[in-house]
Amino acid sequence: MDASSSDIKALMEGIGQKARNAAMRLALASRADKDKALQAAAHRLRERMPAILGANALDMAAARSKGLTPALLDRLKLDESRIEAMAKGLEDVANLADPIGQTMAEWKRPNGLAIQRVRVPLGVIGIIYESRPNVTADAGGLCLKSGNAAILRGGSESINSSGAIMDCLQAGLKEAGLPPDSLQMVPVTDRAAVGVMLTMTEYIDVIVPRGGKSLIERVIAESRIPLFQHLEGLCHTYVDGAADLEMARRIVLNAKMRRTGICGATETLLIDRACAATHLAPLIRDLLDAGCEVRGDDSVQATDPRVVPATDEDWNTEYLDAIISARLVDGVDEAIAFINRFGSQHTDSIVTGDPVRAEKFLNEVNSAIVLHNASTQFADGSEFGMGAEIGIATGKLHARGPVGVEELTTYKYRVLGSGQVRPG
Amino acid sequence: MDASSSDIKALMEGIGQKARNAAMRLALASRADKDKALQAAAHRLRERMPAILGANALDMAAARSKGLTPALLDRLKLDESRIEAMAKGLEDVANLADPIGQTMAEWKRPNGLAIQRVRVPLGVIGIIYESRPNVTADAGGLCLKSGNAAILRGGSESINSSGAIMDCLQAGLKEAGLPPDSLQMVPVTDRAAVGVMLTMTEYIDVIVPRGGKSLIERVIAESRIPLFQHLEGLCHTYVDGAADLEMARRIVLNAKMRRTGICGATETLLIDRACAATHLAPLIRDLLDAGCEVRGDDSVQATDPRVVPATDEDWNTEYLDAIISARLVDGVDEAIAFINRFGSQHTDSIVTGDPVRAEKFLNEVNSAIVLHNASTQFADGSEFGMGAEIGIATGKLHARGPVGVEELTTYKYRVLGSGQVRPG
Numbered sequence: 001m002d003a004s005s006s007d008i009k010a011l012m013e014g015i016g017q018k019a020r021n022a023a024m025r026l027a028l029a030s031r032a033d034k035d036k037a038l039q040a041a042a043h044r045l046r047e048r049m050p051a052i053l054g055a056n057a058l059d060m061a062a063a064r065s066k067g068l069t070p071a072l073l074d075r076l077k078l079d080e081s082r083i084e085a086m087a088k089g090l091e092d093v094a095n096l097a098d099p100i101g102q103t104m105a106e107w108k109r110p111n112g113l114a115i116q117r118v119r120v121p122l123g124v125i126g127i128i129y130e131s132r133p134n135v136t137a138d139a140g141g142l143c144l145k146s147g148n149a150a151i152l153r154g155g156s157e158s159i160n161s162s163g164a165i166m167d168c169l170q171a172g173l174k175e176a177g178l179p180p181d182s183l184q185m186v187p188v189t190d191r192a193a194v195g196v197m198l199t200m201t202e203y204i205d206v207i208v209p210r211g212g213k214s215l216i217e218r219v220i221a222e223s224r225i226p227l228f229q230h231l232e233g234l235c236h237t238y239v240d241g242a243a244d245l246e247m248a249r250r251i252v253l254n255a256k257m258r259r260t261g262i263c264g265a266t267e268t269l270l271i272d273r274a275c276a277a278t279h280l281a282p283l284i285r286d287l288l289d290a291g292c293e294v295r296g297d298d299s300v301q302a303t304d305p306r307v308v309p310a311t312d313e314d315w316n317t318e319y320l321d322a323i324i325s326a327r328l329v330d331g332v333d334e335a336i337a338f339i340n341r342f343g344s345q346h347t348d349s350i351v352t353g354d355p356v357r358a359e360k361f362l363n364e365v366n367s368a369i370v371l372h373n374a375s376t377q378f379a380d381g382s383e384f385g386m387g388a389e390i391g392i393a394t395g396k397l398h399a400r401g402p403v404g405v406e407e408l409t410t411y412k413y414r415v416l417g418s419g420q421v422r423p424g
Numbered sequence: 425m426d427a428s429s430s431d432i433k434a435l436m437e438g439i440g441q442k443a444r445n446a447a448m449r450l451a452l453a454s455r456a457d458k459d460k461a462l463q464a465a466a467h468r469l470r471e472r473m474p475a476i477l478g479a480n481a482l483d484m485a486a487a488r489s490k491g492l493t494p495a496l497l498d499r500l501k502l503d504e505s506r507i508e509a510m511a512k513g514l515e516d517v518a519n520l521a522d523p524i525g526q527t528m529a530e531w532k533r534p535n536g537l538a539i540q541r542v543r544v545p546l547g548v549i550g551i552i553y554e555s556r557p558n559v560t561a562d563a564g565g566l567c568l569k570s571g572n573a574a575i576l577r578g579g580s581e582s583i584n585s586s587g588a589i590m591d592c593l594q595a596g597l598k599e600a601g602l603p604p605d606s607l608q609m610v611p612v613t614d615r616a617a618v619g620v621m622l623t624m625t626e627y628i629d630v631i632v633p634r635g636g637k638s639l640i641e642r643v644i645a646e647s648r649i650p651l652f653q654h655l656e657g658l659c660h661t662y663v664d665g666a667a668d669l670e671m672a673r674r675i676v677l678n679a680k681m682r683r684t685g686i687c688g689a690t691e692t693l694l695i696d697r698a699c700a701a702t703h704l705a706p707l708i709r710d711l712l713d714a715g716c717e718v719r720g721d722d723s724v725q726a727t728d729p730r731v732v733p734a735t736d737e738d739w740n741t742e743y744l745d746a747i748i749s750a751r752l753v754d755g756v757d758e759a760i761a762f763i764n765r766f767g768s769q770h771t772d773s774i775v776t777g778d779p780v781r782a783e784k785f786l787n788e789v790n791s792a793i794v795l796h797n798a799s800t801q802f803a804d805g806s807e808f809g810m811g812a813e814i815g816i817a818t819g820k821l822h823a824r825g826p827v828g829v830e831e832l833t834t835y836k837y838r839v840l841g842s843g844q845v846r847p848g
Contacts, residue, residue, distance in 0.1 A: 024764070028787065109809055113798060120790075122820050205820055226650055226821045247843040254845035340448070362838050363452065374537060374841030383846065384837070385533055396546050396629055396834040397650045398822040410820040413808070414786050417798025419671040421678035422807065 005192055012196040015151055015184050016203025019124045022179040023149035027121045031098035033176045038094040038141055041172030042087040045137065048168060049083050055164035056133065063131075063157050076131045076157055086137040086165070089388060093141040096387045099406045100147045114416040119409045121147035123205040126197055127390075128153045128219060130211035133161035139208070140169050140183045142390050146408035149182045151204065153197060155211075156189035163187075198223040208390055208403070213318075228403055229395040232318040233263030234344035235376040238335040238361065239283065240352035241274030247373065248351045252283050254375040255349065257290050261320050263392055264347050264379030268315060269326040270335045271300075276328055287324060297327040315342045332357040336364045343367060346394050347379035368394055368401040429616055436620040439575055439608050440627025443548045446603035447573035451545045455522035457600045462518040462565055465596030466511040469561065472592060473507050479588035480557065487555075487581050500555045500581055510561040510589070513812060517565040520811045523830045524571045538840040543833045545571035547629040550621055551814075552577045552643060554635035557585035563632070564593050564607045566814050570832035573606045575628065577621060579635075580613035587611070622647040632814055632827070637742075652827055653819040656742040657687030658768040659800040662759040662785065663707065664776035665698030671797060672775045676707050678799040679773065681714050684746050687816055688771050688803030691742055693750040694759045695724075700752055711748055721751040739766045756781040760788045767791060770818050771803035792818055792825040 026034075045052070056078040063076055099119050106116040125148045129135045136152055143150035154162040162185060170180040186193050198207065201224050208228045209219040216231055237255045239248045255266035269287075271280055281303045287294055288306045295310040296303075307326075314325040315338075329335045332350070339348050349371040350361040358372040369379050369392075381389025381402035389402040399407035450458075469476070480502040487500055523543050530540040549572045553559045560576055567574035578586040586609055594604040610617050622631065625648050632652045633643040640655055661679045663672045679690035693711075695704050705727045711718050712730045719734040720727075731750075738749040739762075753759045756774070763772050773795040774785040782796040793803050793816075805813025805826035813826040823831035 024790070027790075107809065109807070113802065113807075115808055123790075226819075244843075250843060250845050258846055258848075366448070366451075367836065369837045369839060371839040372841060374839055374844045375846050377846040378537065378839060378844070380846075383533070383537075384539055385531065395650075400834055401837045410824055412791065413793045413825045415793060415795040415798055415802060417796060417802075419668075419674060420798045420802070421674050422682055422799050422801040422804075424682075 008188065008190055008192050009196050011188065012186070012193060012200065013203070015186065016124070016200045018181040019149040019151050019184060020203050022181040023121065023124050025179050026144070026149055026182045027100070027123075027147050029147065029178055033178055034098065034145055034147070035094040037144060037172040037176035037178050038090045039172070040175040041137075041141070041169045042090040044168035044171045045083055045087040045090070045165065048164065049080060052083055052161065052164040053078060053080075055160040058160045059158055068157065072131060072157070076133065076161070078133060078161055082134060086134050089138055090141045093145045093388055093405070096145060096405055098145070099409050104411055111420050112418060113420055116414040116416070117411050118414055119406075120412050122408060122410050124149045124151065124203055125408065126151045126153070126204040126207040126225065128194060128197070128207060128209045128211070128215065129155065130215060131155040131157045133158040133165060135210060136162040136165040136185070137169065138388060139210070139390050140166070142388055142405055142408060144169075144173075144182060146405040148408055151184050151186065151197065153186040153194060159189055194218075195222060198225060201225055210391055226397070227395070228391065228393045228399055230263065230391050231394055232344045233265070233346040233379070233392070234268070234316070234318045234342065235264060235266050235346055235379070236268045236270055236339045236343055236348045237266045237376060238270040238329070238332070238339070238348070238350045239272060239275070239279055240332060240335075240350055240354065240357055241272040242354035242357065243272075243275065243279065243351040244353055245279050245282065248279060249282055249286050251349070251351050251373070251375050253286050253290060255377055256287060256292055256324050257322065258375070258377050260322050262377065264377045265320065266349070266376045267318055267324065268342070269324055270329045270338060271326065272332075272335070273328045273330050280328070284326065291322055293323040295323065295325045299328045300326045318344070332361055336361060340366050344394055346392065347371070347376045349374060349376050368392065432612065432614055432616050433620050435612065436610070436617060436624065437627070439610065440548070440624045442605040443573040443575050443608060444627050446605040447545065447547050449603050450568070450573055450606045451524070451547075451571050453571065453602055457602055458522065458569055458571070459518040461568060461596040461600035461602050462514045463596070464599040465561075465565070465593045466514040468592035468595045469507055469511040469514070469589065472588065473504060476507055476585065476588040477502060477504075479584035482584045483582055492581065496555060496581070500557065500585070502557060502585055506558060510558050513562055514565045517569045517812055517829070520569060520829055522569070523833050528835055535844050536842060537844055540838040540840070541835050542838055543830075544836050546832060546834050548573045548575065548627055549832065550575045550577070550628040550631040550649065552618060552621070552631065552633045552635070552639065553579065554639060555579040555581045557582040557589060559634060560586040560589040560609070561593065562812060563634070563814050564590070566812055566829055566832060568593075568597075568606060570829040572832055575608050575610065575621065577610040577618060583613055619646060622649060625649055634815055650821070651819070652815065652817045652823055654687065654815050655818055656768045657689070657770040657803070657816070657818075658692070658740070658742045658766065659688060659690050659770055659803070660692045660694055660763045660767055660772045661690045661800060662694040662753070662756070662763070662772070662774045663696060663699065663703055664756060664759075664774055664778065664781055665696040666778035666781065667696075667699065667703065667775040668777055669703050669706065672703060673706055673710050675773070675775050675797070675799050677710050677714060679801055680711060680716055680748050681746065682799070682801050685744050686801065688801045689744065690773070690800045691748065692739060692766070693748055694753045694762060695750065696756075696759070697752045697754050704752070708750060715746055717747040719747065719749045723752045724750045742768070756785055760785060764788075764790050768818055770816065771795070771800045773798060773800045792816065
């Protein structure tokens with residue numbers, strides 16, 4: 001190991017140790033203190049808006065000179081309304097119920113032991129993300145509310161912006177008398193820091209990667225720490241033969257086109273062969289007319305000359321863009337089999353008037369979120385009523401679907417006795 | 425890769441693919457069919473007792489010629505009562521409530537969407553264990569009840585015994601019309617099979633390692649699949665200054681000596697300096713008189729000439745034997761700090777008549793199970809009223825504490841609409 005990598009290791013271990021110490025104190029913090037810290041941080045974000053915008057201008061200038069794409073520049077950019085949205089987001093999180101200390105279940109045993117399962121924080125959460133600086137406030141706020149310390153490692157492009165935001169969060173912690181090390185930013189842009197972070201099993205309890213496929217794949221490959229993993233949102237909408245055509249048109253257009261860049265956007269449209277004669281053409285034309293590229297099988301291509309042929313790769317592709325793949329299937333059974341084979345176990349919807357087929361689809365599609373007669377774009381913590389979310393988990397362990405403050409907790413068992421010993 | 429390792433890879437992938445296919449069917453199986461399979465398997469275990477004992481005799485003969493220790497031979501040995509206990513265990517699991525399909529929560533959104541969080545199986549569970557052949561029936565039964573397929577990899581010493589037990593489980597599955605591949609045994613003893621298994625992320629959703637420290641450490645180091653991890657049970661009993669002496673004596677003796685080889689056995693005794701004059705000597709003498717070796721600090725050594733000096737390593741050691749380390753601490757705060765530093769976050773108990781100190785201990789000790797005025801030996805799924813358990817999890821993700829049928833499930837969100845699309 002050369003000097004530089006041993007420096008990074010020492011730096012990261014120092015951050016980890018401080019986070020672990022802070023987490024032990026934060027786990028015992030009152031709701032009032034945590035909410036005070038969130039509200040004070042929101043206040044600081046508004047108060048220091050000029051400084052944050054100045055820091056962001058430095059990041060934007062560097063990013064432009066590096067030739068970042070307009071889409072990436074837009075993600076990086078802060079303005080007054082985006083900073084206000086971050087501040088409002090922290091206030092919203094303060095208003096959520098405190099999950100910590102909740103009794104999830106309690107029961108009494110015949111020997112008199114009272115057993116309580118109570119929510120406690122996970123401990124230290126590592127967040128690895130790309131250039132969006134707002135993740136610093138959003139993810140930091142959720143960790144704080146749920147009593148977890150967090151180590152945030154943002155993209156190198158946003159280091160000045162994220163640093164200025166982190167200063168506000170730490171000021172809020174100090175004002176509330178909570179350990180400022182509860183939220184820490186990794187202060188170096190060296191990619192080796194991520195590698196070290198992913199092996200710090202002693203200091204980090206769970207890693208939340210947020211970003212594109214290559215980031216997530218690197219984290220999956222290297223991490224020795226459990227992940228709340230969200231690989232991709234390859235979501236399907238299946239229009240069944242018993243679907244109301246007007247409802248199907250509304251849902252399909254919204255599921256694909258409301259926002260094309262979010263993980264709950266539909267990427268593949270499956271249409272029951274039984275209703276192809278009536279439903280196929282209007283559904284496809286709506287999409288084409290809205291500016292969506294449609295990649296279809298032979299039947300879909302036959303509906304409109306603007307449809308282009310789908311390749312095998314299309315059924316495996318999360319476009320995150322105004323592109324959709326579309327094909328006919330033979331009823332709900334083939335739809336279920338197709339989704340379980342090609343989907344990413346994120347979110348899938350059936351449009352049908354037939355309750356038996358709906359029930360079959362909801363039971364047999366093996367995804368975190370399954371919907372009946374609703375748009376896949378509802379795959380979102382706030383739409384579920386959870387408040388903010390740190391992401392949508394497509395893994396099956398611990399958290400599945402939207403990850404909000406409750407999903408950032410674990411539990412412990414408290415057993416209350418009066419001198420019981422175990423017989424036998 | 426030589427021919428043999430590529431053969432093992434192909435064998436394991438075949439097992440994985442069959443398990444995944446079986447899991448999709450088993451996830452939809454009715455409670456009646458699963459219970460029928462469990463009861464039929466119990467019947468077969470009793471019916472085929474002579475064949476199972478014959479298979480076990482082969483394993484025992486091979487183990488003796490390999491020179492296994494008496495303790496390992498005892499773990500490997502089956503007799504009629506142990507086979508009857510396995511059969512009874514399967515019947516008990518059949519009598520548990522079916523967790524699958526349970527609605528864990530449901531609510532309605534202002535836009536009319538109804539959201540349900542329902543329990544579903546995890547999918548495929550990999551179980552890696554050592555020589556105890558009863559794990560085949562116990563773990564297999566819990567996986568089946570919770571709708572999960574399982575791939576079991578037992579110790580090479582028990583391959584004939586486990587194979588004979590697995591035959592009974594698969595016969596039960598067939599009688600109930602469930603896919604016999606729902607439960608499969610890895611049929612080779614080659615250690616490379618474990619290595620392949622730990623990388624089969626496509627086919628296995630979670631790995632449950634059951635065995636000694638070296639097995640668990642290997643699994644942690646190599647696994648690319650999430651684990652229900654149980655590294656060790658370095659459990660503490662803290663006798664506070666406000667403890668009733670007679671209660672403390674009963675609890676300490678039981679916590680250490682009822683069974684010394686289980687993970688909930690106390691390994692370290694902490695005694696409040698405030699009650700050393702009255703409590704220390706009787707507590708230590710009880711242990712010594714019961715045949716327990718006591719390794720103590722200076723104060724503990726001063727109580728009785730039979731006490732031997734504790735070394736630094738003792739505070740980090742899970743003895744699983746009639747040995748205890750013991751020392752004085754300055755009150756509940758030092759006890760908490762000591763346990764959080766040296767414990768394994770498994771199970772720790774405080775004996776005290778002071779409710780404030782008890783509450784502090786229960787809140788601040790960062791372990792899966794914390795007890796007040798009760799023996800650490802209660803750390804057990806059946807003592808918690810969960811029925812059988814597949815182990816005690818000391819990690820924080822997904823399952824913590826006893827892992828029973830509910831902990832072997834995950835959930836999905838069912839969202840029921842009437843044509844809703846997401847605005848904005």
